[in-house]
Amino acid sequence: MSPDRPLKGNALVSVIQFRSHRRQGEQPVLVLAGLHQSVQPDPPSLEAVLENCEILLASARATHLPVAFVRRVAPARSLSEPQAYPAWLKGFEPQRNDMVFDVSKASCYSNIEFAQAMEYSDGHFAIAGLLGETTCLATGIDAHHRHHRFTYLSDASACRNNGAVPAPIFHEAVSQVMASYGAVMESAQWRRSFMLSRGARQ
Numbered sequence: 082m083s084p085d086r087p088l089k090g091n092a093l094v095s096v097i098q099f100r101s102h103r104r105q106g107e108q109p110v111l112v113l114a115g116l117h118q119s120v121q122p123d124p125p126s127l128e129a130v131l132e133n134c135e136i137l138l139a140s141a142r143a144t145h146l147p148v149a150f151v152r153r154v155a156p157a158r159s160l161s162e163p164q165a166y167p168a169w170l171k172g173f174e175p176q177r178n179d180m181v182f183d184v185s186k187a188s189c190y191s192n193i194e195f196a197q198a199m200e201y202s203d204g205h206f207a208i209a210g211l212l213g214e215t216t217c218l219a220t221g222i223d224a225h226h227r228h229h230r231f232t233y234l235s236d237a238s239a240c241r242n243n244g245a246v247p248a249p250i251f252h253e254a255v256s257q258v259m260a261s262y263g264a265v266m267e268s269a270q271w272r273r274s275f276m277l278s279r280g281a282r283q
Contacts, residue, residue: 109232109275110180110202111141112189114151114220115211116173124212124239125248133237133268134209135172140272142176149180149198149206151189151216187219190227204229207271209237213255225262232264234271 113134124130141148150173154166166183175181182195189195189208199206204224208217208231217238224231233256240252259265266274 108146108202108205110147110149110198110206111137112149112151112206112208112220113138113173113210114189114208114216115153116150116170117152117167118170119153119167119211122241124241126239126252130211130237130239131170131172133234137209137234137237137268137272138173144275146275147180147202148175148178149182149195150175151182151184151192151195151210153216154183154185156185184216187215188223189216189220190223196227199224199227199229205231207232207234209234209268211239213238213240213252213259214243218255218259221259221262230263232266232271233259234268235259235265237268 116131116134138148140146150169152167152169154164169175180198182189182192182198184191184195190199204227206224206229208220210217213233213235217233221231221233235252235256238252240248240255242248243251246254256265
């Protein structure tokens, strides 16, 4: 297997023991959702969102923070049809030590291995990426019901225009809803808070 090529299905990019992250409650997992090619139109603020996601990813890798990529895949139309996997956006290709989870439903928790990874990580994660109104929101609600603690990185996520409400207003509304289930921060604030707490433990 190529070290940089993700395994198919619900598997991980490389052999990662979930237990190696177990009960490390002060070390969150960075969850990046939907950073792959899509047939749907791009959100209006995609460029700025991707820039913030890129900074988050670089910071996580520099500090050896666990990173999980979540990819939305469409079910195969028949048993004889091979499963199609969308290509990752440039700069967001998983590396050997990253986790990869494929989902066919909105919530990341629809993948049982994601749910297990969050349990082993004490339910502590930050989520960013696409889309705010689907994957991020559904995951936040599921995390709340599992008593997991998450942070939604609002400026590293985006919503599409739903036809009736402009995308920026829709995104602000989603962020307010997310605040009912977990914490909402901008990415720079989250990185500073994490680095400060990390420095205090060292």
